[in-house]
Amino acid sequence: MRYDAVVFDLDGTLVDSAPDMARAINGVLATRGRRALSLAEVISFIGSGARILVQRSLRATGGIEGEDDALAEFLRRYETGVDHETAVYTGVMEMLGALRAAGLPMALCTNKPEAPARDLSARLGLGGFFPVIVGGDTLPVLKPDPAPLHHAITGLSADPARTLYVGDSETDYKTARAAQVDFAFVEGGYQSRPIPDFAPTHRLARPALVGDLVLSGVVTR
Structure with missing residues (x-):
């Protein structure tokens, strides 16, 4: 892999x-x-x-x-209501399960404050997949500063050169570039405008395809 x-x-x-x-x-x-x-x-x-x-x-x-x-x-x-209408995207639970079964360590790196990020993850059944959760207030700086992503990778005892960062926004893209980490851009998220000089390592039509990319290198759209 x-x-x-x-x-x-x-x-x-x-x-x-x-x-x-x-x-x-x-x-x-x-x-x-x-x-x-x-x-x-x-x-x-x-x-x-x-x-x-x-x-x-x-x-x-x-x-x-x-x-x-x-x-x-x-x-x-x-x-008081982080999960009233919030939903996990289709196929995400299965994708995370496949990555965990393959033994890949995973982390969250979000600009959402850490407490609601942890609460939401727990309520939606995601928390068990992520031993490391870095929020927007975990460090003095937020993404696109590379420090939060580096902090998450360090928490996993992982090598940045063999780590993939997955996101849906220009902020995520800039974070990965600043951290010199490969980036998979998930289409259909919250990025509403074209990203200047956009050249992600990978582009995926939906987040469920991360498993195919990481485990086999073959992505079916």
Whole structure:
């Protein structure tokens, strides 16, 4: 096998979590007399961590004053319902099971804060696959800084040169490039705009195909 370890992004890669994030941020906006955001708008704001999601949402609806209070409220609202509408993408559980059966260590590296990332993973049955979970507040920096991905790889005692990072966004792509780690881009996630100078190591039509790529090197779309 080309890879000895696999690190995954979470939102838009393994799970569709945008509806619950939209519910939480629209609750924050409602308490401030702001308009609700569409799901498409919220998706376009996801990927750079909770604070940036809140900043973008406030800016789109009238201004970012009260950002710290809005962030705290967003996290409270989100953490009370991380799995109300969030769902694991089709085939992901089977794919993770196949990788685990083959003995490949796996980790999560997400810009979602670590506590809700762990909670959501546990509620959806994903937690047992990931002995290492690196969130957006695990370190002082977030993706696309390479430090979170390097931290996840170190936690697995893996070799970066034989590790695959799997994600759905420009942030994930830039993280992998900065970390000098091979990158598999999963289509159909939360990346809504073309990525400049995009040249991922692999492109996959859906996350379930990661298993085929890693275990056999043959991907059927």
